Amino acid sequence: MGVGRRMQKQGPPPPLDESKVTRKRKEFQNQDAPDTKKRKFDKNSKSAPGTYGRSRAASTKPKVTAKVDDRKVKAAPKTKQPQARKVPAAKSKKVVSVEASASDDLEVLEDGSDIDMSEDLDMAENGLEGFKAQLDDIESDGEDEGSSIGAEGDDFLGLGSEASDSVVDSEDEGLSQAARRAIWSEDEDDGSLSDTEQLTASNIAGLSKQLDREQAQEAAEAQAELEEAQLQTNILGDQDGMFSDSDGDAEGVPKIARLAPDLQFLRQRISEAIRVLDNFSQLAEEGRSRSDYMQKLLKDICTYYGYSPFLAEKLFLLFPPKEALAFFDANETPRPVVLRTNTLRTSRRQLAQALISRGVSLEPVGKWSKVGLQVFESPVPLGATPEYLSGQYMLQAAASFLPVMALAPQEHERVLDMASAPGGKTTYAAALMRNTGCIFANDANKQRAKGLIGNIHRMGVKNTVICNYNALEFPKVMGGFDRVLLDAPCSGTGVISKDPSVKTNKTEKDFLRLPHLQKQLLLAAIDSTDHASKTGGYIVYSTCSVTVEENEQVVQYALSRRPNVKIVPTGLPFGREGFTNIMGKKFDASMKETRRFYPHVQNLDGFFVCKLKKTGLTPANAVHANGVGAGVVKAAEEEAVDRTPLRDEEEEKADEFGGWDEEEDAQYIERAKKKSMRRRGLNPKLAGRKPVEKKAS
Numbered sequence: 001m002g003v004g005r006r007m008q009k010q011g012p013p014p015p016l017d018e019s020k021v022t023r024k025r026k027e028f029q030n031q032d033a034p035d036t037k038k039r040k041f042d043k044n045s046k047s048a049p050g051t052y053g054r055s056r057a058a059s060t061k062p063k064v065t066a067k068v069d070d071r072k073v074k075a076a077p078k079t080k081q082p083q084a085r086k087v088p089a090a091k092s093k094k095v096v097s098v099e100a101s102a103s104d105d106l107e108v109l110e111d112g113s114d115i116d117m118s119e120d121l122d123m124a125e126n127g128l129e130g131f132k133a134q135l136d137d138i139e140s141d142g143e144d145e146g147s148s149i150g151a152e153g154d155d156f157l158g159l160g161s162e163a164s165d166s167v168v169d170s171e172d173e174g175l176s177q178a179a180r181r182a183i184w185s186e187d188e189d190d191g192s193l194s195d196t197e198q199l200t201a202s203n204i205a206g207l208s209k210q211l212d213r214e215q216a217q218e219a220a221e222a223q224a225e226l227e228e229a230q231l232q233t234n235i236l237g238d239q240d241g242m243f244s245d246s247d248g249d250a251e252g253v254p255k256i257a258r259l260a261p262d263l264q265f266l267r268q269r270i271s272e273a274i275r276v277l278d279n280f281s282q283l284a285e286e287g288r289s290r291s292d293y294m295q296k297l298l299k300d301i302c303t304y305y306g307y308s309p310f311l312a313e314k315l316f317l318l319f320p321p322k323e324a325l326a327f328f329d330a331n332e333t334p335r336p337v338v339l340r341t342n343t344l345r346t347s348r349r350q351l352a353q354a355l356i357s358r359g360v361s362l363e364p365v366g367k368w369s370k371v372g373l374q375v376f377e378s379p380v381p382l383g384a385t386p387e388y389l390s391g392q393y394m395l396q397a398a399a400s401f402l403p404v405m406a407l408a409p410q411e412h413e414r415v416l417d418m419a420s421a422p423g424g425k426t427t428y429a430a431a432l433m434r435n436t437g438c439i440f441a442n443d444a445n446k447q448r449a450k451g452l453i454g455n456i457h458r459m460g461v462k463n464t465v466i467c468n469y470n471a472l473e474f475p476k477v478m479g480g481f482d483r484v485l486l487d488a489p490c491s492g493t494g495v496i497s498k499d500p501s502v503k504t505n506k507t508e509k510d511f512l513r514l515p516h517l518q519k520q521l522l523l524a525a526i527d528s529t530d531h532a533s534k535t536g537g538y539i540v541y542s543t544c545s546v547t548v549e550e551n552e553q554v555v556q557y558a559l560s561r562r563p564n565v566k567i568v569p570t571g572l573p574f575g576r577e578g579f580t581n582i583m584g585k586k587f588d589a590s591m592k593e594t595r596r597f598y599p600h601v602q603n604l605d606g607f608f609v610c611k612l613k614k615t616g617l618t619p620a621n622a623v624h625a626n627g628v629g630a631g632v633v634k635a636a637e638e639e640a641v642d643r644t645p646l647r648d649e650e651e652e653k654a655d656e657f658g659g660w661d662e663e664e665d666a667q668y669i670e671r672a673k674k675k676s677m678r679r680r681g682l683n684p685k686l687a688g689r690k691p692v693e694k695k696a697s
């Protein structure tokens with residue numbers, strides 16, 4: 001986490017203030033690009049993807065001082081409205097020349113701190129008011145130069161405008177006429193007639209032609225700017241209404257106007273469509289159906305937030321329309337940075353003190369966790385502090401505490417973590433078990449399992465065996481666990497703020513393939529659990545996805561294939577109930593005991609947690625996850641012993657993850673043999689020698 005990045009407090013995010021977003025976007029359209037490059041921005045604000053992010057950044061107003069006549073004065077920030085620049089050549093050039101000279105002296109103050117948008121906007125507005133007043137004063141001087149200045153002032157106000165850098169303070173009232181000319185009319189090439197210039201018969205025709213040429217050139221430039229502005233904002237195509245639109249279906253829209261969406265307008269249209277959908281009978285246009293609005297809305301959501309149509313629809317349908325928008329918005333902002341205290345090494349209080357002494361600003365994550373700390377600001381990289389390196393904490397999203405809290409592993413139990421890398425949940429479980437009992441931490445991915453090994457060592461976890469199986473192999477590999485955690489591989493629709501590629505890279509195929517795998521893994525988890533465990537017999541299924549296919553549907557499948565399990569309360573103090581009925585799909589009534597977590601509700605990653613209790617042996621006719629018949633499952637369940645198959649030597653050698661060092665092992669074996677001989681009273685040095693036969697005397 002970088003310096004100066006302030007996070008929101010964990011908890012529901014405040015509702016989006018539409019008026020601010022709109023204002024900020026408008027400001028962006030009025031900004032000059034070079035100014036925006038110089039600023040630093042709070043990355044933690046709500047912003048739409050891509051250009052929306054840029055527009056939000058660009059709309060921030062820096063503090064600007066301009067030196068005019070060697071005096072520093074506060075200036076209103078530059079603004080620009082290219083569409084409105086149809087001004088006579090002479091005046092326009094004058095404005096540009098003033099801007100150029102003023103900008104040489106401009107100082108953009110960058111204090112490096114986050115910029116408070118609302119304050120800056122107020123400042124900008126106040127500055128503009130002050131400048132208008134000053135211009136009024138200048139105009140009221142009533143002299144030739146004054147009237148020329150007055151005209152410039154009108155341009156400025158009308159344009160909104162270019163010369164705002166060169167704001168003069170009240171001291172300008174005392175400037176001499178010559179001084180004013182120096183400020184406002186120094187451009188020799190401005191095309192206007194100076195008061196020393198004479199119009200004669202010989203040059204009047206030439207001058208007239210020159211003016212015509214310049215006016216034509218100016219008109220061409222204005223047209224070019226107008227077209228460029230349309231490219232940026234797509235205004236022509238969009239402003240006709242909700243159903244005459246930017247995607248090229250509106251007649252008479254020039255092609256040029258269809259290239260880039262106007263995000264501000266899109267946002268308004270999305271809000272409007274949602275308003276109509278919320279009160280359809282009263283607000284809908286005549287002849288338009290709900291589905292017309294829905295289609296339009298989904299299309300706009302795809303453009304605005306950058307989702308594939310397929311995923312936008314899937315996620316949209318999980319919520320009422322207004323809430324769906326809040327969900328999409330929340331996916332555009334990062335979740336709070338949270339760390340979990342490793343109670344095997346320290347206490348939360350001690351850790352907090354140590355980090356605070358390094359300048360870290362933090363708070364307990366909430367009453368629901370005794371180990372979480374939310375970090376607001378840190379001057380040091382949190383992944384490299386001595387406390388981190390000595391394993392006193394894990395950087396871990398708060399939502400990922402929840403499945404372990406639901407699992408509630410007890411001391412001295414045997415626990416299986418089926419998909420455990422990089423170990424956030426395994427190490428938490430180990431801490432809850434106070435390093436007693438045994439956790440089998442499995443992951444099918446060797447590379448990720450290496451990260452798991454690193455974390456386990458760093459955090460002083462000693463009760464864990466790391467395995468590298470396809471978890472579908474369980475319980476053939478091993479069974480009879482008191483508790484099993486299946487934090488399943490998933491599509492990641494709950495963590496889009498961390499990985500926005502999910503918006504476009506998940507296809508229909510993924511939502512067939514993943515649920516299939518998840519269902520099979522859950523059957524394997526159930527079959528690996530000891531229903532007769534004195535302390536447990538529990539399975540926790542979790543994903544960091546919010547789709548129904550990966551959650552309720554998977555659990556429902558398991559209930560239908562394994563009548564020997566039932567859903568039980570998770571024990572978590574908050575979270576929304578799982579769905580029992582959605583989009584025409586009906587689930588078991590007990591599904592409401594499962595819990596859903598959302599970015600826009602709890603300011604947590606999207607998560608699903610379900611706790612199951614195994615009540616008996618898997619029935620004889622059950623089919624195992626791995627396609628194996630019931631007999632094998634039953635045998636594996638009954639025989640809760642380690643049945644890890646021996647792997648052949650070649651495989652072992654090639655396996656850098658779990659392979660043996662043959663030479664080192666030979667030494668250990670040799671040493672062990674010698675020890676064992678000594679214990680039996682034999683001399684190891686004589687080992688291998690043939691016993692000397694005693695000669696008969």
Ligand SMILES: C[S@@+](CC[C@H](N)C(=O)[O-])C[C@H]1O[C@@H](n2cnc3c(N)ncnc32)[C@H](O)[C@@H]1O
Pocket residue numbers: 400418419420421422423424425426442443444445448469470471472487488489490
């Ligand atoms: C959501 S992540 C697990 C995160 C982990 N529980 C933690 O808290 O750090 C899912 C994991 O499943 C693993 N995985 C995918 N397919 C698997 C399979 N068939 N068997 C076992 N692990 C699998 C992936 O390698 C990945 O590490």
